[in-house]
Amino acid sequence: MYSIQVQRKSAIPIKRQIYQKIRDQIFTGVLTAGVALPSTRELAEQIKVSRNTVCEAYEMLIAEGFVLHRQGAPTRIAEGLQLETALEKKIEIKVRKKPHYIVDFQTGRPDLKRFPQYLWQQMMHKTTATLQLDDFGYSNPQGLITLRSEISAWLLRSKGLSVQEQDIFISSGATQALHLISNLLGGHGNKIAIEDPCNQGVLKTILNTGCSIEPIPVDEHGIQTELLNKTKVRAVYTTPSHQFPLGGILPAVRRAALVRYAKANEAYLVEDDYDSEFRYLGDPIAPLYAMAPNKVIYIGTFSKTLFPAIRIGYVILPQELQADWCELRLHTDVQNTPFEQAALAEFLRTRKFDRHIRSMKKLYGERRTVLLEALKFHFADTWRSWGDAAGLHLAIEFQKGNFDSDFFGRCKRNGLKITSVDYHGIQKGRHLNKLLLGYGHLEPEEIQKGIGILHSVMKK
Amino acid sequence: MYSIQVQRKSAIPIKRQIYQKIRDQIFTGVLTAGVALPSTRELAEQIKVSRNTVCEAYEMLIAEGFVLHRQGAPTRIAEGLQLETALEKKIEIKVRKKPHYIVDFQTGRPDLKRFPQYLWQQMMHKTTATLQLDDFGYSNPQGLITLRSEISAWLLRSKGLSVQEQDIFISSGATQALHLISNLLGGHGNKIAIEDPCNQGVLKTILNTGCSIEPIPVDEHGIQTELLNKTKVRAVYTTPSHQFPLGGILPAVRRAALVRYAKANEAYLVEDDYDSEFRYLGDPIAPLYAMAPNKVIYIGTFSKTLFPAIRIGYVILPQELQADWCELRLHTDVQNTPFEQAALAEFLRTRKFDRHIRSMKKLYGERRTVLLEALKFHFADTWRSWGDAAGLHLAIEFQKGNFDSDFFGRCKRNGLKITSVDYHGIQKGRHLNKLLLGYGHLEPEEIQKGIGILHSVMKK
Structure with a gap:
């Protein structure tokens, strides 16, 4: 106890230093239950600090129950505080070296060098000023209405999809969308069919939620829907516009087969449209969603078209899943931040995106x-x-x-x-x-x- | 087929309108398998558009397998496309009315009106310009190093906590931190002990991950640690600095009991420090973390000190959980966005936060x-x-x-x-x-x- 030394140049206030040293001596058994602390005046003189500082340190110890104080009696160490071992030491961290590739x-990596960073910065600045007070609070797990309405307009002009803004749900990227969907549909022994081969990240995202999966082989056209009929699943994860990784465009016959399967088995089709904006031969492929809006959960992302760190994706959800999605999102990470959403809405509105x-x-x-x-x-x-x-x-x-x-x-x-x-x-x-x-x-x-x-x- | 009408003023390009109308007629059975489409020249004349436009529409139908084209023969509808019912109709949405309160x-709501919005906007603008190209890509599930290092400095000056930046992990708010922790620790039949009463949002977040819970009653001082010894859990969720909702400050004896329990049972203590920055009587309470860094997972948040929509929280993680946390975060929503992180780091660095x-x-x-x-x-x-x-x-x-x-x-x-x-x-x-x-x-x-x-x- 009498060995307290304070560092006058430390970033830690002196009262806190005193508090910590006494507390550490309690934990390590140097100060044991019932022992009286020196009076505040004694300690102040001894370590050359103001009495007030020592009083504040003692008050912290009293408030947290380390010591007991009774009027007119010395302040004593409380019972039952000693830990079995002294305070633990931190283990040294090894720095991992990243391999360098030529x-x-x-x-799945867009060219970030070509992204108009300055323009984006301007849009963020401009739109941040337009945010309302409510946008800074817990606002809406569904996402900003301005963004959803711009996505709706863009889906119409680029893919001919007519989707109302109330059916669009903003997510923190396509990964989170899939995480939430797997949580919604995969529990209670329900299985999710996925394409084989399938993006390993997607596979892990689904498996991490505790879902069982049913792999369905893929040929050069995409998922082999005839193999699906042998199994009963709650959802089919598919990439019909550009199968990952084999690249097939799912033919209309198989699309129709998927929709029939979904209807016959009360299943959903999870359509991951991760990069169909970049199509070099022919026009963009119409999403599966257009064929059966009540059976398809469409996932879109801006990670590939803009930049991955924007962390904005969206899903178009059938109505019966919408309330559960919002409830789940609220208790997963609540919502997206408003700043990127507002800037992206403006990026879309001004056609900079197109x-x-x-x-x-x-x-x-x-x-x-x-x-x-x-x-x-x-x-x-x-x-x-x-x-x-x-x-x-x-x-x-x-x-x-x-x-x-x-x-x-x-x-x-x-x-x-x-x-x-x-x-x-x-x-x-x-x-x-x-x-x-x-x-x-x-x-x-x-x-x-x-x-x-x-x-x-x-x-x- | 001969009833195709195009809307010249529509946002949807004409070729896409043609494509959609033919596709819809296929789905609804108006056009059946084997039927020949009119030649591109015929259709172009009929609906008064350029032949090129019709060609493009037909190519889309061919690419997606709706029709089959053979050189020199008419283009015909493919087999197996008709859906059982016509295209589904959307159900009307009811608008929910929010009740109005006086x-x-x-x-858990900070006063947003007092938040320096303009200053924040300036910081976002300034720091966005300093972001590197890599920050726009998939960068780091752990969070920006500048932010982690400022949080480390702030923990030292405000709470006397010495934490290295490599032990700090940025999350999308405290809710996500808890979501990930429950996923990490709650599986495989492991239980999590939680305080009763406990914030209902917290409870749902834990239960949503499929965890079993063990409620431990709370008195005016906080969690009744003596009741913990009857049970074996993988983690104890606790709010020792200001119990939610009853407000107790956990006395040192019970803190020591928690640490002893964690050591004896290979359990972790999940310390949710949601609002201890605002303490009106006495000094800030030292986090439980200070007593046992290897056994405590400390959760901090900026939702209450700044504003909820910032969606930045952090955890201090024992080393053995760090790799699993990163792996899980990568497959949950990858990472936080860089913009708020950079601005918050600057807010901390310039002491605007303090x-x-x-x-x-x-x-x-x-x-x-x-x-x-x-x-x-x-x-x-x-x-x-x-x-x-x-x-x-x-x-x-x-x-x-x-x-x-x-x-x-x-x-x-x-x-x-x-x-x-x-x-x-x-x-x-x-x-x-x-x-x-x-x-x-x-x-x-x-x-x-x-x-x-x-x-x-x-x-x-």
């Missing part, structure tokens, strides 16, 4: 051509591409390819990050001859260099 | 006095207050009170929104004589008016 063909998509589509289209040409140059006709009509990635199949961990190790050592389609497979071993190439975020030279490295690794 | 004593808390603490302290005086004026000494030393609410107990649904109905009809402590009870019926009064967001006149209404309702 070319990284990761999928303009950005047009220019990015042109850019990505050029990169797609560069990629296909580089593949032709290095690999002649030993490969074929899958799903290159849209999106930010494509898959390539080599007739005699067998891409194993040894191969990916060699790629890594040569500075190339690349994954196989099989990585996204649920049943492994079916797609070992296909590689995935995300190209949207890469400059033409990087794409060419990357395919060059791939070629040299494959020759070995 | 005075709303809801809890200043705001000081001025709000003064304001809330005055309102607390107004409330206590109004209660004294109307109810003399028939009541006592619980937990009025801190926070934005207090509870009042009437010896002979028995607040039932009939009473709350009368309050509502008189324009008063108020809840009982019993509303937050897990075992109902134990706190029917206590009311909860959130006063932080109310002007002095509103508080006085509200207590006046309460008095007149109680007289009847």
